[in-house]
Amino acid sequence: MIARVIEYSAKNPFMILLSVFFLSAWGYWAVTKTPLDAIPDLSDVQVIVYAEWSGRSPNLIEDQITYPIVTAMLGAPKVKYVRGTSDFGFSYVYVIFEDGTDIYWARSRVLEYMSKIAGKLPEGVNPILGPDATGVGWVFEYALVDESGRHDLAELRSFQGWYLRYQFQAVPGVAEVASIGGFVKQYQVNVDPNRLLAYNIPFTRLTQAIRMSNNDVGGRSIEMSEREYMIRGRGYITRLEDLQM
Incomplete structure (x- = not known):
């Protein structure tokens, strides 16, 4: 077999050179166009729906919010399965789509089906979509520390929420900056x-x-x-x- 390949190559040098040229060109194109990622995204195409209803029990959240959203999302096209989680005061619904589904198309479908059940949800409950990011999109975590001791936790949280967060959101590729900790400045009215x-x-x-x-x-x-x-x-x-x- 090897002798026949050598004999054919010796008799047809032009075809061999032409094949080598096309293979080299295809290899160069593949190297330049293939995306490289140190941590490839192997997660499912998912859209997260978040709804808040303060002070309500998980059972009430499940009956009034989670269940209507889950049943509505089951009829959306290209949906593999839907998962819902209910806790004190909030609800999370994870809509998992088939592999290869465009994330922006999936988000638009979820918004379309959410509009159909807006009137069935309790008054004051406005579900929102999660950030435009994948399940493995958590990239960086940082902490604000005042070593001088001149600023309290409320001031640090205000600086994070009103200044620093917007600077990070302006970076290309950043989908969301989630602030955790500190004290959010607020005015409370204590009623007698x-x-x-x-x-x-x-x-x-x-x-x-x-x-x-x-x-x-x-x-x-x-x-x-x-x-x-x-x-x-x-x-x-x-x-x-x-x-x-």
């Missing part, structure tokens, strides 16, 4: 139930009043001394004194 009962004020009325007070109100314009002034009411809460009564 005895005083509410004494003044006959429902708790829902109090929360509605606080929510409506944190708002700007637009007005009309007035003309004075050949000048036009725009009128608006500034009501957004910017400091703790705005909540004190």
Whole structure:
């Protein structure tokens, strides 16, 4: 067999050179076009649906949120299987698609089927999609440490959430920057139930009043001394004194 190959090559040098040329060209194209990855993505094509309903038990979350979303996603095209997880106050639904499915096509299908059940979910529950990343997309983890001791955990978390996070999100290829730890700055209203009962004020009325007070109100314009002034009411809460009564 080897002797025949050698004999054929000696009698047809042009064909051999032509074959070597095409094989070399194909090898060069394959080397330049084949993507290289130190950690290849072997995970499934998945879309995560997250919904939050604060203060509810896992059983209620399962019945009112997780189950409707899971049953709706089962009818989506190219879906292999759907997994749902319910916990205190939130729900996770993992929609796994067939291999080779375009991730952006899969996300659009999930949004399409989510719109069909929006009216069946409890009031105030707005499911959102997880980040545009794979299951092995966790690349880097860092910590903010103030060695000088001049900043507390709330200030570090504010710096992370309002400045540093956006700088990392602007890096090409970064899908999400998840902040964990620290203290998120917030204003709390401690309600005395005895005083509410004494003044006959429902708790829902109090929360509605606080929510409506944190708002700007637009007005009309007035003309004075050949000048036009725009009128608006500034009501957004910017400091703790705005909540004190």
